[in-house]
Amino acid sequence: MNPTLVRLASHALLGRRRGLVLLAVPVVLVLLSVMMRLLTSEGVGQEAVLNLGYTLALPLVALLAASAVLGPEVDDGSIVHLLAKPVNRHVVAFSKFVVAWTAALVLGALPLTLCSFVMDASDPEQALAWGVGGAVAATAYTGLFMALAALTRHAVVVGLLVVLLWEGLLGNLFTGVRWVSLGTWGRDVAHALDEALYDPGVGLGYALGAAAVLATGAVWLAGDRLRSFTLRGDE
Protein backbone atom coordinates (compact mmCIF):
# COMPACT_ATOMS: atom_id res chain seq x y z
CA MET A 1 0.00 0.00 0.00
CA ASN A 2 1.24 3.47 -0.88
CA PRO A 3 0.10 6.41 1.31
CA THR A 4 0.35 8.88 -1.58
CA LEU A 5 -1.91 6.76 -3.77
CA VAL A 6 -4.33 6.30 -0.90
CA ARG A 7 -4.48 10.07 -0.48
CA LEU A 8 -5.03 10.63 -4.20
CA ALA A 9 -7.73 7.95 -4.34
CA SER A 10 -9.50 9.54 -1.36
CA HIS A 11 -9.50 12.84 -3.23
CA ALA A 12 -10.90 11.07 -6.27
CA LEU A 13 -13.67 9.59 -4.15
CA LEU A 14 -14.65 12.63 -2.11
CA GLY A 15 -13.56 15.53 -4.30
CA ARG A 16 -16.24 14.97 -6.90
CA ARG A 17 -19.99 14.90 -7.24
CA ARG A 18 -19.93 11.11 -7.17
CA GLY A 19 -18.93 11.38 -3.51
CA LEU A 20 -22.29 13.00 -2.69
CA VAL A 21 -24.24 10.19 -4.37
CA LEU A 22 -22.15 7.77 -2.40
CA LEU A 23 -23.17 9.49 0.83
CA ALA A 24 -26.82 9.75 -0.18
CA VAL A 25 -27.35 5.99 -0.45
CA PRO A 26 -26.67 5.10 3.22
CA VAL A 27 -28.35 8.30 4.44
CA VAL A 28 -31.58 7.38 2.62
CA LEU A 29 -31.41 3.85 4.00
CA VAL A 30 -30.94 4.98 7.59
CA LEU A 31 -33.67 7.63 7.24
CA LEU A 32 -36.00 4.93 5.93
CA SER A 33 -35.37 2.75 8.95
CA VAL A 34 -35.83 5.70 11.32
CA MET A 35 -39.18 6.52 9.70
CA MET A 36 -40.32 2.90 9.82
CA ARG A 37 -39.41 2.73 13.49
CA LEU A 38 -41.24 5.98 14.30
CA LEU A 39 -44.38 5.04 12.40
CA THR A 40 -44.61 1.37 13.39
CA SER A 41 -43.62 -0.77 16.32
CA GLU A 42 -40.26 -2.35 17.00
CA GLY A 43 -39.09 -4.95 14.51
CA VAL A 44 -41.83 -4.32 11.93
CA GLY A 45 -40.50 -4.25 8.37
CA GLN A 46 -36.97 -4.78 9.62
CA GLU A 47 -36.29 -7.67 7.31
CA ALA A 48 -37.62 -5.80 4.27
CA VAL A 49 -35.50 -2.71 4.93
CA LEU A 50 -32.36 -4.72 5.62
CA ASN A 51 -32.88 -6.88 2.57
CA LEU A 52 -33.18 -3.72 0.53
CA GLY A 53 -30.02 -2.36 2.11
CA TYR A 54 -28.13 -5.59 1.72
CA THR A 55 -29.09 -6.50 -1.83
CA LEU A 56 -29.21 -3.00 -3.33
CA ALA A 57 -27.62 -0.23 -1.25
CA LEU A 58 -24.50 -2.17 -0.26
CA PRO A 59 -23.50 -3.33 -3.77
CA LEU A 60 -24.39 0.10 -5.14
CA VAL A 61 -22.06 1.79 -2.68
CA ALA A 62 -19.30 -0.70 -3.46
CA LEU A 63 -19.84 -0.15 -7.19
CA LEU A 64 -19.74 3.65 -6.92
CA ALA A 65 -16.67 3.60 -4.69
CA ALA A 66 -14.71 1.06 -6.73
CA SER A 67 -15.44 2.75 -10.04
CA ALA A 68 -14.72 6.23 -8.62
CA VAL A 69 -11.17 5.38 -7.55
CA LEU A 70 -10.20 3.78 -10.85
CA GLY A 71 -12.79 4.20 -13.62
CA PRO A 72 -12.57 7.86 -14.70
CA GLU A 73 -8.75 7.88 -14.66
CA VAL A 74 -8.54 4.80 -16.85
CA ASP A 75 -11.30 6.00 -19.18
CA ASP A 76 -9.84 9.43 -19.88
CA GLY A 77 -6.26 8.14 -19.81
CA SER A 78 -5.15 10.53 -17.09
CA ILE A 79 -4.02 7.58 -14.97
CA VAL A 80 -0.93 7.69 -17.21
CA HIS A 81 0.30 10.53 -14.99
CA LEU A 82 0.28 8.15 -12.01
CA LEU A 83 1.62 5.19 -13.94
CA ALA A 84 4.61 7.06 -15.35
CA LYS A 85 6.18 6.53 -11.93
CA PRO A 86 8.29 3.67 -10.63
CA VAL A 87 5.47 2.25 -8.53
CA ASN A 88 4.46 -1.39 -8.64
CA ARG A 89 1.10 -1.65 -10.44
CA HIS A 90 -0.23 -4.10 -7.88
CA VAL A 91 0.51 -1.51 -5.20
CA VAL A 92 -1.47 1.02 -7.26
CA ALA A 93 -4.42 -1.36 -7.50
CA PHE A 94 -4.25 -2.39 -3.85
CA SER A 95 -4.01 1.22 -2.58
CA LYS A 96 -7.07 2.15 -4.61
CA PHE A 97 -8.85 -0.96 -3.38
CA VAL A 98 -8.17 -0.03 0.24
CA VAL A 99 -9.84 3.35 -0.25
CA ALA A 100 -12.87 1.93 -2.05
CA TRP A 101 -13.13 -0.90 0.46
CA THR A 102 -13.06 1.50 3.41
CA ALA A 103 -15.84 3.50 1.78
CA ALA A 104 -17.87 0.32 1.19
CA LEU A 105 -17.43 -0.72 4.83
CA VAL A 106 -18.32 2.66 6.28
CA LEU A 107 -21.08 3.61 3.84
CA GLY A 108 -22.33 0.14 2.92
CA ALA A 109 -21.88 -2.32 5.78
CA LEU A 110 -21.98 -0.03 8.81
CA PRO A 111 -25.39 1.46 7.85
CA LEU A 112 -26.82 -2.09 7.90
CA THR A 113 -25.84 -2.37 11.56
CA LEU A 114 -27.29 1.07 12.22
CA CYS A 115 -30.59 0.24 10.49
CA SER A 116 -30.94 -3.06 12.29
CA PHE A 117 -30.24 -1.42 15.62
CA VAL A 118 -32.60 1.50 14.97
CA MET A 119 -35.45 -0.84 14.08
CA ASP A 120 -34.87 -3.35 16.83
CA ALA A 121 -32.64 -2.06 19.61
CA SER A 122 -33.38 -5.17 21.68
CA ASP A 123 -31.38 -7.37 19.31
CA PRO A 124 -27.82 -6.02 19.01
CA GLU A 125 -26.64 -9.47 18.00
CA GLN A 126 -28.62 -9.27 14.79
CA ALA A 127 -27.31 -5.76 14.13
CA LEU A 128 -23.76 -7.03 14.44
CA ALA A 129 -24.50 -10.01 12.19
CA TRP A 130 -25.80 -7.73 9.43
CA GLY A 131 -22.73 -5.53 9.75
CA VAL A 132 -20.21 -8.37 9.60
CA GLY A 133 -22.06 -10.17 6.82
CA GLY A 134 -22.25 -6.86 4.99
CA ALA A 135 -18.52 -6.33 5.46
CA VAL A 136 -17.74 -9.70 3.89
CA ALA A 137 -20.02 -9.00 0.93
CA ALA A 138 -18.62 -5.45 0.62
CA THR A 139 -15.10 -6.85 0.37
CA ALA A 140 -16.02 -9.21 -2.44
CA TYR A 141 -18.14 -6.63 -4.27
CA THR A 142 -15.44 -3.94 -4.11
CA GLY A 143 -12.83 -6.33 -5.47
CA LEU A 144 -15.07 -7.47 -8.31
CA PHE A 145 -16.03 -3.92 -9.31
CA MET A 146 -12.39 -2.77 -9.19
CA ALA A 147 -11.44 -5.52 -11.61
CA LEU A 148 -14.36 -4.52 -13.85
CA ALA A 149 -13.22 -0.87 -13.78
CA ALA A 150 -9.75 -1.96 -14.90
CA LEU A 151 -11.12 -4.26 -17.60
CA THR A 152 -13.89 -2.29 -19.26
CA ARG A 153 -15.06 1.25 -19.87
CA HIS A 154 -18.56 0.09 -19.08
CA ALA A 155 -17.76 -1.06 -15.55
CA VAL A 156 -20.73 0.73 -13.98
CA VAL A 157 -23.22 -0.81 -16.41
CA VAL A 158 -21.71 -4.28 -16.14
CA GLY A 159 -21.59 -3.90 -12.36
CA LEU A 160 -25.28 -2.96 -12.23
CA LEU A 161 -26.12 -5.97 -14.39
CA VAL A 162 -24.20 -8.21 -11.99
CA VAL A 163 -26.11 -6.80 -9.02
CA LEU A 164 -29.55 -6.82 -10.60
CA LEU A 165 -29.48 -9.87 -12.89
CA TRP A 166 -26.93 -12.25 -11.41
CA GLU A 167 -27.32 -11.52 -7.72
CA GLY A 168 -30.97 -10.46 -7.78
CA LEU A 169 -32.81 -12.40 -10.46
CA LEU A 170 -30.80 -15.53 -11.24
CA GLY A 171 -29.75 -15.99 -7.64
CA ASN A 172 -33.42 -16.28 -6.69
CA LEU A 173 -34.35 -18.53 -9.59
CA PHE A 174 -31.56 -21.09 -9.44
CA THR A 175 -30.31 -22.33 -6.12
CA GLY A 176 -26.98 -23.42 -7.66
CA VAL A 177 -26.08 -19.78 -8.22
CA ARG A 178 -25.69 -19.31 -4.46
CA TRP A 179 -22.25 -20.92 -4.67
CA VAL A 180 -21.02 -18.15 -6.93
CA SER A 181 -23.17 -15.31 -5.63
CA LEU A 182 -21.28 -12.67 -3.64
CA GLY A 183 -24.33 -11.67 -1.63
CA THR A 184 -24.89 -15.26 -0.53
CA TRP A 185 -21.46 -15.50 1.03
CA GLY A 186 -22.13 -12.48 3.24
CA ARG A 187 -25.54 -13.84 4.23
CA ASP A 188 -23.94 -17.09 5.29
CA VAL A 189 -21.54 -15.19 7.54
CA ALA A 190 -24.45 -13.17 8.97
CA HIS A 191 -26.34 -16.41 9.63
CA ALA A 192 -23.35 -17.84 11.46
CA LEU A 193 -23.52 -14.90 13.88
CA ASP A 194 -27.30 -14.86 14.27
CA GLU A 195 -29.18 -18.08 13.61
CA ALA A 196 -32.42 -16.21 13.15
CA LEU A 197 -31.18 -14.82 9.85
CA TYR A 198 -31.64 -16.61 6.53
CA ASP A 199 -29.26 -19.52 5.90
CA PRO A 200 -28.23 -19.95 2.26
CA GLY A 201 -26.38 -23.12 3.25
CA VAL A 202 -23.01 -22.78 1.58
CA GLY A 203 -21.12 -23.10 4.85
CA LEU A 204 -19.16 -20.45 6.73
CA GLY A 205 -15.74 -21.70 5.66
CA TYR A 206 -16.70 -21.74 2.00
CA ALA A 207 -18.31 -18.29 2.24
CA LEU A 208 -15.27 -16.66 3.84
CA GLY A 209 -12.83 -18.46 1.55
CA ALA A 210 -14.75 -17.60 -1.60
CA ALA A 211 -15.00 -13.92 -0.67
CA ALA A 212 -11.27 -13.77 0.14
CA VAL A 213 -10.23 -15.56 -3.04
CA LEU A 214 -12.47 -13.41 -5.20
CA ALA A 215 -11.30 -10.12 -3.65
CA THR A 216 -7.61 -11.09 -3.82
CA GLY A 217 -7.85 -12.38 -7.36
CA ALA A 218 -9.79 -9.35 -8.54
CA VAL A 219 -7.31 -6.86 -7.07
CA TRP A 220 -4.43 -8.82 -8.56
CA LEU A 221 -6.17 -8.80 -11.93
CA ALA A 222 -6.74 -5.04 -11.70
CA GLY A 223 -3.02 -4.58 -10.98
CA ASP A 224 -2.07 -6.77 -13.92
CA ARG A 225 -4.33 -4.77 -16.24
CA LEU A 226 -2.63 -1.59 -15.03
CA ARG A 227 0.76 -3.12 -15.89
CA SER A 228 -0.50 -3.39 -19.45
CA PHE A 229 -2.13 0.04 -19.48
CA THR A 230 -2.01 1.39 -23.02
CA LEU A 231 -1.85 5.03 -23.92
CA ARG A 232 -4.00 5.92 -26.91
CA GLY A 233 -3.71 9.04 -28.98
CA ASP A 234 -6.62 11.37 -29.58
CA GLU A 235 -6.08 10.92 -33.28
Added chain:
Amino acid sequence: MSTLVLDGVSRWFGNVVAVNGVSMSIGPGITGLLGPNGAGKTTLIALMSGFLSPSAGTATLDGAPLWRNTDVYRTLGLVPERELGFGYLTGRQLVRASAELHGLADPGAAAERALEVVEMTEPAARRIDTYSKGMRQRVKLASALVHDPAVLLLDEPFNGVDPRQRMHLMDLLRRMGAEGRTVLFSSHILEEVEQVARQIEVVVSGRHAASGDFGQIRRLMTDRPVQYVVVSDADRRLAAALVAEESVVGVALRARGGLDVSVADFGTFAVRLPRLAREHEVRIRELVPTDDSLESVFAYLVGGRP
Protein backbone atom coordinates in the same frame (compact mmCIF):
# COMPACT_ATOMS: atom_id res chain seq x y z
CA MET B 1 23.37 9.75 -20.64
CA SER B 2 20.57 7.53 -21.87
CA THR B 3 19.58 6.25 -25.27
CA LEU B 4 16.15 5.20 -26.46
CA VAL B 5 16.20 2.69 -29.27
CA LEU B 6 13.39 1.55 -31.51
CA ASP B 7 14.41 -1.41 -33.62
CA GLY B 8 12.09 -2.40 -36.45
CA VAL B 9 9.06 -1.39 -34.41
CA SER B 10 5.60 -1.83 -35.87
CA ARG B 11 2.32 -1.43 -34.13
CA TRP B 12 -1.06 -2.24 -35.51
CA PHE B 13 -4.53 -1.94 -34.04
CA GLY B 14 -6.72 -4.59 -35.67
CA ASN B 15 -6.01 -4.12 -39.34
CA VAL B 16 -4.89 -0.50 -39.01
CA VAL B 17 -1.13 -0.04 -39.07
CA ALA B 18 -0.24 2.91 -36.83
CA VAL B 19 3.54 2.52 -36.90
CA ASN B 20 5.31 0.64 -39.65
CA GLY B 21 8.85 -0.73 -39.28
CA VAL B 22 10.37 2.25 -37.51
CA SER B 23 14.00 2.10 -36.36
CA MET B 24 15.50 5.09 -34.62
CA SER B 25 17.94 5.83 -31.88
CA ILE B 26 17.30 8.85 -29.67
CA GLY B 27 20.41 9.95 -27.83
CA PRO B 28 21.38 12.89 -25.59
CA GLY B 29 20.35 16.32 -26.85
CA ILE B 30 17.04 17.48 -28.23
CA THR B 31 15.26 15.51 -30.89
CA GLY B 32 12.17 16.76 -32.65
CA LEU B 33 9.59 14.21 -33.80
CA LEU B 34 7.93 15.92 -36.73
CA GLY B 35 4.90 14.75 -38.63
CA PRO B 36 1.38 15.74 -39.62
CA ASN B 37 -1.57 14.94 -37.38
CA GLY B 38 -2.38 11.24 -37.46
CA ALA B 39 1.15 10.29 -38.55
CA GLY B 40 1.67 8.09 -35.51
CA LYS B 41 3.64 10.49 -33.28
CA THR B 42 1.55 9.75 -30.21
CA THR B 43 1.78 6.02 -30.89
CA LEU B 44 5.56 6.30 -31.16
CA ILE B 45 5.77 8.22 -27.89
CA ALA B 46 3.55 5.63 -26.22
CA LEU B 47 5.94 2.93 -27.46
CA MET B 48 8.93 4.93 -26.24
CA SER B 49 7.42 5.44 -22.79
CA GLY B 50 6.33 1.87 -22.14
CA PHE B 51 2.62 2.55 -22.53
CA LEU B 52 2.18 0.43 -25.64
CA SER B 53 3.56 -2.95 -26.61
CA PRO B 54 5.15 -3.17 -30.05
CA SER B 55 3.37 -5.62 -32.37
CA ALA B 56 6.79 -6.33 -33.89
CA GLY B 57 10.33 -5.18 -33.11
CA THR B 58 11.73 -3.92 -29.83
CA ALA B 59 11.63 -0.65 -27.91
CA THR B 60 14.37 -0.30 -25.29
CA LEU B 61 15.89 2.30 -22.99
CA ASP B 62 19.60 1.68 -22.40
CA GLY B 63 19.02 -1.92 -23.43
CA ALA B 64 16.09 -2.57 -21.08
CA PRO B 65 12.67 -3.25 -22.63
CA LEU B 66 10.14 -0.51 -21.96
CA TRP B 67 6.90 -2.50 -21.99
CA ARG B 68 5.68 -3.66 -18.58
CA ASN B 69 8.89 -2.39 -17.00
CA THR B 70 7.99 0.00 -14.21
CA ASP B 71 11.61 0.72 -13.33
CA VAL B 72 12.21 2.74 -16.51
CA TYR B 73 10.26 5.63 -14.97
CA ARG B 74 13.18 6.27 -12.63
CA THR B 75 15.08 7.66 -15.62
CA LEU B 76 12.19 8.66 -17.86
CA GLY B 77 9.73 11.53 -17.61
CA LEU B 78 6.63 11.69 -19.81
CA VAL B 79 4.46 14.67 -20.71
CA PRO B 80 1.53 13.09 -22.58
CA GLU B 81 -0.73 15.06 -24.87
CA ARG B 82 -3.69 13.73 -22.92
CA GLU B 83 -5.57 16.28 -20.89
CA LEU B 84 -4.65 16.21 -17.27
CA GLY B 85 -7.51 14.78 -15.21
CA PHE B 86 -7.29 15.30 -11.45
CA GLY B 87 -9.32 18.54 -11.64
CA TYR B 88 -10.10 18.04 -7.96
CA LEU B 89 -6.44 18.39 -6.92
CA THR B 90 -4.40 21.57 -6.74
CA GLY B 91 -1.34 21.83 -8.93
CA ARG B 92 0.89 21.57 -5.88
CA GLN B 93 -0.87 18.43 -4.60
CA LEU B 94 -0.37 16.74 -7.96
CA VAL B 95 3.32 17.63 -8.33
CA ARG B 96 3.98 16.78 -4.70
CA ALA B 97 2.28 13.40 -5.17
CA SER B 98 4.48 12.78 -8.22
CA ALA B 99 7.57 13.52 -6.14
CA GLU B 100 6.38 11.11 -3.45
CA LEU B 101 5.62 8.38 -5.95
CA HIS B 102 9.18 8.68 -7.18
CA GLY B 103 10.32 8.08 -3.61
CA LEU B 104 12.37 11.28 -3.51
CA ALA B 105 14.14 12.14 -0.28
CA ASP B 106 12.55 15.58 0.06
CA PRO B 107 9.37 15.49 -2.05
CA GLY B 108 8.20 18.92 -0.87
CA ALA B 109 11.36 20.68 -2.00
CA ALA B 110 11.47 18.74 -5.27
CA ALA B 111 7.87 19.71 -6.02
CA GLU B 112 8.56 23.40 -5.33
CA ARG B 113 11.64 23.29 -7.53
CA ALA B 114 9.72 21.72 -10.41
CA LEU B 115 6.88 24.25 -10.03
CA GLU B 116 9.42 27.05 -10.08
CA VAL B 117 11.05 25.73 -13.25
CA VAL B 118 7.74 25.92 -15.10
CA GLU B 119 6.77 29.22 -13.38
CA MET B 120 3.73 27.77 -11.66
CA THR B 121 4.60 28.54 -8.04
CA GLU B 122 1.90 31.17 -7.66
CA PRO B 123 -1.13 29.34 -9.17
CA ALA B 124 -0.07 26.01 -7.62
CA ALA B 125 -2.48 26.48 -4.71
CA ARG B 126 -5.50 26.52 -7.05
CA ARG B 127 -7.45 23.49 -8.21
CA ILE B 128 -6.40 22.13 -11.59
CA ASP B 129 -9.92 22.46 -13.01
CA THR B 130 -9.53 26.26 -12.79
CA TYR B 131 -6.37 26.24 -14.93
CA SER B 132 -6.00 27.39 -18.52
CA LYS B 133 -4.69 24.94 -21.10
CA GLY B 134 -1.21 26.44 -20.88
CA MET B 135 -1.17 26.12 -17.11
CA ARG B 136 -2.25 22.49 -17.27
CA GLN B 137 0.51 21.88 -19.78
CA ARG B 138 3.05 23.38 -17.38
CA VAL B 139 1.78 21.40 -14.41
CA LYS B 140 2.07 18.22 -16.47
CA LEU B 141 5.64 19.22 -17.24
CA ALA B 142 6.42 19.93 -13.58
CA SER B 143 5.02 16.53 -12.67
CA ALA B 144 7.27 14.87 -15.27
CA LEU B 145 10.36 16.88 -14.27
CA VAL B 146 10.09 16.43 -10.54
CA HIS B 147 12.59 13.55 -10.38
CA ASP B 148 15.09 15.25 -12.66
CA PRO B 149 14.87 12.56 -15.38
CA ALA B 150 17.68 11.73 -17.81
CA VAL B 151 15.09 11.16 -20.53
CA LEU B 152 12.13 13.45 -21.15
CA LEU B 153 9.41 12.69 -23.71
CA LEU B 154 6.89 15.39 -24.58
CA ASP B 155 3.89 14.92 -26.87
CA GLU B 156 2.93 18.19 -28.60
CA PRO B 157 4.16 20.29 -25.65
CA PHE B 158 3.63 23.63 -27.38
CA ASN B 159 -0.07 23.11 -28.08
CA GLY B 160 -2.20 25.72 -26.37
CA VAL B 161 0.77 27.47 -24.78
CA ASP B 162 0.95 31.25 -25.22
CA PRO B 163 3.97 32.74 -27.07
CA ARG B 164 5.80 33.90 -23.96
CA GLN B 165 5.44 30.52 -22.30
CA ARG B 166 6.46 28.87 -25.54
CA MET B 167 9.74 30.79 -25.50
CA HIS B 168 10.24 29.87 -21.88
CA LEU B 169 9.51 26.21 -22.55
CA MET B 170 11.87 26.19 -25.54
CA ASP B 171 14.62 27.66 -23.37
CA LEU B 172 13.99 25.02 -20.76
CA LEU B 173 14.20 22.20 -23.31
CA ARG B 174 17.40 23.67 -24.81
CA ARG B 175 18.90 23.84 -21.33
CA MET B 176 17.97 20.23 -20.60
CA GLY B 177 19.44 19.16 -23.92
CA ALA B 178 22.66 21.06 -23.21
CA GLU B 179 22.92 19.28 -19.86
CA GLY B 180 23.21 16.01 -21.76
CA ARG B 181 19.69 14.79 -21.20
CA THR B 182 17.80 12.93 -23.86
CA VAL B 183 14.83 15.11 -24.77
CA LEU B 184 12.32 14.20 -27.45
CA PHE B 185 9.26 16.24 -28.33
CA SER B 186 6.67 15.87 -31.06
CA SER B 187 5.16 18.58 -33.17
CA HIS B 188 3.43 19.04 -36.49
CA ILE B 189 5.03 22.44 -37.07
CA LEU B 190 8.43 22.51 -38.77
CA GLU B 191 9.28 26.03 -37.58
CA GLU B 192 8.62 25.01 -33.98
CA VAL B 193 10.83 21.95 -34.27
CA GLU B 194 13.76 23.65 -35.94
CA GLN B 195 13.84 26.39 -33.31
CA VAL B 196 14.68 23.87 -30.63
CA ALA B 197 15.79 20.54 -32.00
CA ARG B 198 19.22 19.69 -33.26
CA GLN B 199 18.10 16.35 -34.63
CA ILE B 200 14.80 15.89 -36.42
CA GLU B 201 12.98 12.64 -37.11
CA VAL B 202 10.12 12.89 -39.58
CA VAL B 203 7.24 10.44 -39.48
CA VAL B 204 4.48 10.27 -42.06
CA SER B 205 1.67 7.71 -42.16
CA GLY B 206 3.39 5.62 -39.51
CA ARG B 207 6.65 5.42 -41.43
CA HIS B 208 10.02 6.96 -40.64
CA ALA B 209 10.24 9.34 -43.59
CA ALA B 210 13.44 11.25 -42.89
CA SER B 211 16.10 11.80 -40.28
CA GLY B 212 18.77 14.45 -39.96
CA ASP B 213 19.68 17.85 -38.57
CA PHE B 214 17.27 20.67 -39.26
CA GLY B 215 19.33 21.97 -42.23
CA GLN B 216 19.01 18.65 -44.02
CA ILE B 217 15.32 18.36 -43.27
CA ARG B 218 14.66 21.94 -44.32
CA ARG B 219 16.43 21.35 -47.63
CA LEU B 220 14.50 18.14 -48.20
CA MET B 221 11.32 20.05 -47.67
CA THR B 222 12.11 23.17 -49.67
CA ASP B 223 14.09 21.66 -52.58
CA ARG B 224 11.09 20.28 -54.25
CA PRO B 225 8.77 21.47 -56.99
CA VAL B 226 6.26 23.96 -55.67
CA GLN B 227 2.80 24.01 -57.22
CA TYR B 228 1.12 27.20 -58.33
CA VAL B 229 -2.10 28.01 -60.10
CA VAL B 230 -1.66 30.95 -62.48
CA VAL B 231 -4.75 32.53 -64.05
CA SER B 232 -4.18 34.98 -66.86
CA ASP B 233 -6.01 36.49 -69.85
CA ALA B 234 -3.93 34.37 -72.28
CA ASP B 235 -3.18 31.04 -70.65
CA ARG B 236 -1.75 29.24 -73.70
CA ARG B 237 0.63 32.06 -74.61
CA LEU B 238 1.84 32.22 -70.99
CA ALA B 239 2.20 28.43 -70.88
CA ALA B 240 4.40 28.45 -73.94
CA ALA B 241 6.61 31.11 -72.39
CA LEU B 242 6.79 29.30 -69.02
CA VAL B 243 7.85 25.99 -70.54
CA ALA B 244 10.93 27.72 -71.89
CA GLU B 245 11.92 28.76 -68.36
CA GLU B 246 14.64 26.84 -66.49
CA SER B 247 12.90 27.27 -63.14
CA VAL B 248 9.70 25.62 -64.37
CA VAL B 249 9.48 21.83 -64.51
CA GLY B 250 5.90 21.41 -65.65
CA VAL B 251 2.92 23.30 -67.03
CA ALA B 252 -0.59 22.01 -67.52
CA LEU B 253 -3.77 23.70 -68.68
CA ARG B 254 -6.61 23.62 -66.23
CA ALA B 255 -10.04 22.64 -67.50
CA ARG B 256 -11.70 25.80 -66.21
CA GLY B 257 -8.97 28.19 -67.27
CA GLY B 258 -5.62 28.92 -65.69
CA LEU B 259 -2.44 26.90 -65.52
CA ASP B 260 -0.95 24.41 -63.09
CA VAL B 261 2.72 25.26 -62.86
CA SER B 262 5.39 23.16 -61.12
CA VAL B 263 8.34 25.28 -60.09
CA ALA B 264 11.71 23.86 -59.08
CA ASP B 265 13.43 27.11 -58.18
CA PHE B 266 10.82 29.38 -56.84
CA GLY B 267 13.19 32.28 -56.15
CA THR B 268 14.00 32.60 -59.84
CA PHE B 269 10.38 31.97 -60.76
CA ALA B 270 9.26 34.87 -58.61
CA VAL B 271 11.59 37.19 -60.52
CA ARG B 272 10.91 35.77 -63.98
CA LEU B 273 7.11 35.55 -63.96
CA PRO B 274 6.39 39.33 -64.00
CA ARG B 275 9.00 39.86 -66.72
CA LEU B 276 7.56 37.07 -68.87
CA ALA B 277 4.12 38.52 -68.47
CA ARG B 278 5.31 41.93 -69.62
CA GLU B 279 7.35 40.58 -72.56
CA HIS B 280 4.44 38.49 -73.84
CA GLU B 281 1.79 41.06 -72.94
CA VAL B 282 -0.11 38.70 -70.70
CA ARG B 283 -2.13 40.02 -67.83
CA ILE B 284 -1.88 37.81 -64.72
CA ARG B 285 -5.05 37.78 -62.66
CA GLU B 286 -4.19 35.22 -60.02
CA LEU B 287 -1.13 33.47 -58.64
CA VAL B 288 -1.88 30.95 -55.91
CA PRO B 289 0.47 28.43 -54.32
CA THR B 290 -1.56 25.23 -53.99
CA ASP B 291 0.47 22.96 -51.76
CA ASP B 292 1.62 25.05 -48.88
CA SER B 293 -0.03 22.72 -46.47
CA LEU B 294 2.32 20.65 -44.40
CA GLU B 295 0.59 17.46 -45.50
CA SER B 296 1.76 17.96 -49.07
CA VAL B 297 5.29 18.63 -47.88
CA PHE B 298 5.23 15.38 -45.96
CA ALA B 299 3.61 13.56 -48.84
CA TYR B 300 6.51 14.71 -51.00
CA LEU B 301 9.02 13.35 -48.52
CA VAL B 302 7.35 9.98 -48.50
CA GLY B 303 6.29 9.56 -52.09
CA GLY B 304 8.97 11.61 -53.84
CA ARG B 305 6.23 13.68 -55.47
CA PRO B 306 3.60 15.99 -54.06
